[in-house]
Amino acid sequence: MAELKGYKGKIRDLLISNKIDVGNLVKITSELTYSGILMPRYESGDESHIVLKLKSGYNIGIEFEKIEKIEKIGEGQSSVESSQTIEKDEKLPKILLLSTGGTIASKVDYRTGAVTPALSATELYEAVPEIAKIANVDAEVLFSEYSENLQPEHWLEIAKKVDSVADSEYTGIIIAHGTDTMHYSSAFLSFALSGFKKPIVLVGSQRSSDRPSSDAALNLIAATKFLTRCSAKGVFIVMHHDESDNAIACHLGTRVRKNHTSKRSAFETIGSPPAYIIFENEIIDNSYKNKKEFSKEYNPRINLDTKVALVKYHPGFDPEIIESLIKLEYRAIIFEGTGLGHVGKTMYESIRKAKENGIFLGMTSQCIDGRVSMTVYESGRDLLDIGIVPLETMIPEVALVKAMWVLGNSDSDHEIKKMMLEDCASEFFTE
């Protein structure tokens, strides 16, 4: 019983007295009756819940105080093994599942209780057997990295892999991805693979699969439904819509942001509702503005240049930082200005110098929502005179990624400005 990882106090005593260990198949009678595999807990987890992984792949936490009866109904190992022999139904649509790492692809080490992003794509698929009823899944591991460690080189690799199946029989592609930088990756894929003729969906989870209320399985099931039942094209992020388990949101890859550190519904489309909402048996379509993408020609341009800085202006911002960027030979600066797209007068001289050095200067707003509008006030007009380009409704992070992509595809100042202002992948929100 040394294996009861993470369980302490009264709960540990209860499990020991019932001869139950982590990994066993267990039946618990509480307000309802649950059967599932006993999951390990983190050392830092709360002490009042037992966590079961249900047959559906969904984890629930059951409050200790409400448990009426607990019994071991199996060793559990056999049940894990049986899921590895999912039969494929050749009549179902075929999808490709690429894993890059992140919480959704995390594996609990039953002996150490540690969570590592090491789950193979096949294991991920097997952990959520429901998707086998919706689609035939080919699974492949690209990397096993938490997304804070993904860099633009990883974006290129993902894009090249997806491009390689452009003409395949896959109905669509799922990319399992850490949530930290999922919206940066989705933006790059949107630009690099503009006009791709299948839906590409990035899916993550905010809570690892050993936690009660893990969203991994539900997000993955919703993504599979979306790929097989909806005629959408382009790049999307699929994550919980709200705190319920009924509605999963599907966000445009260029209009979405992670707006909460821990909530399952952390991702939000900026300025409008999500493009689609995926319910159990229905998909609501709000993607009116994305529809024009569907008719675009597929034009992959899988290149980038990272010499782009994101500069958030604030009172006391030291113009010397701009001078440093000039010295480091940056090719573009995306400003997160205040309000409608402003910076203080103290910045003008250094910005003018950046302009003289041929650096592309784009303006977004740190307000995040709304449009920059640089003709209303004196400050905006001054900055327009210096040569800053207002980037309309583009989200700062998306403008950064777009600038990296644009610089990777052009050396002409004129073309760089033109591409930055062109709607390439629904990155501009129009009311």
Add this chain to the structure above:
Amino acid sequence: MAELKGYKGKIRDLLISNKIDVGNLVKITSELTYSGILMPRYESGDESHIVLKLKSGYNIGIEFEKIEKIEKIGEGQSSVESSQTIEKDEKLPKILLLSTGGTIASKVDYRTGAVTPALSATELYEAVPEIAKIANVDAEVLFSEYSENLQPEHWLEIAKKVDSVADSEYTGIIIAHGTDTMHYSSAFLSFALSGFKKPIVLVGSQRSSDRPSSDAALNLIAATKFLTRCSAKGVFIVMHHDESDNAIACHLGTRVRKNHTSKRSAFETIGSPPAYIIFENEIIDNSYKNKKEFSKEYNPRINLDTKVALVKYHPGFDPEIIESLIKLEYRAIIFEGTGLGHVGKTMYESIRKAKENGIFLGMTSQCIDGRVSMTVYESGRDLLDIGIVPLETMIPEVALVKAMWVLGNSDSDHEIKKMMLEDCASEFFTE
């Protein structure tokens, strides 16, 4: 009739045929009947509305197509003059109105149509005669700057001015302020004047007073009501709560952010409802977590050091930028990490070097909402080992301002860390 600034086409023709000019007192019969001063329009304004300044100080736009009748009922000048002789009612509470500039203090030049932040505080007061019925207002102009041009030196000046009336008979202080950086100023005042025994309210407007639906008057009236009818203490921002004119929000000065470029309800409290909602005849109090401030001793510490950088991590972030900050002798770096407070491994070496150089390193999240939590994943634990301090639920901009303030008040590494983690002015949100 050369003065019909901004009016074009059919509306201009209608005004000319009725011998009406900007500044005249006009009566318009539409769905309702309105009397007020004809306001000038921007050149870029829409062409379908006539704008009247009502006696209440509130501007409305009346749709041209709905106008049944329009007539001149006075030259208008006399009406403007009469408002300058507001009688003071000595029985009313006394408040101090400081003007720093911004849209709320903007003045339309009737001849050029240009908007400049040049309205004197007395004029501001006179433009909203309702406040004379609520309070006796002493008005003073500190600066006439749009807030993107306000710098930390301005914060010091405002704080010193407010501190100088700490023991006066004023019930509270209103600071008219541009909205672009109002939340940075409110954060500084919250820290520098911690424990101040009167309410200090920053008020701005998102739409200048020559525009239909200007929010200047209503925000100012609500602020005056708040100061005179509520027992709150501390620093707040008062702005529209939603798109109606019924509810005005009063946000804690350290928990608020401008989240939209143009909406009147651009300001939002992060993580909870606003501290107070001000209705016509009622003030709703949600300020449970701020109440502990009320009993704090007044301890003004009006100092700062601007050698603090705000660094937003993103894929492709160049660690050379951290090296530049070390060379520029920065004393603190506030990171806007991804998710729960992460940066990529590519950053570790430069961050370690910053730490070795004695730079204070604080972590917030670019998600803005939620708590950083650096023990959950490997990346967070690595960064804790290097010596980054997780700043819990502090908003990145507030953490930046707080670090400037802390560095201005201490040279001890130990004390700096201690102060950064201490709740000084309700900057930490507790659920």
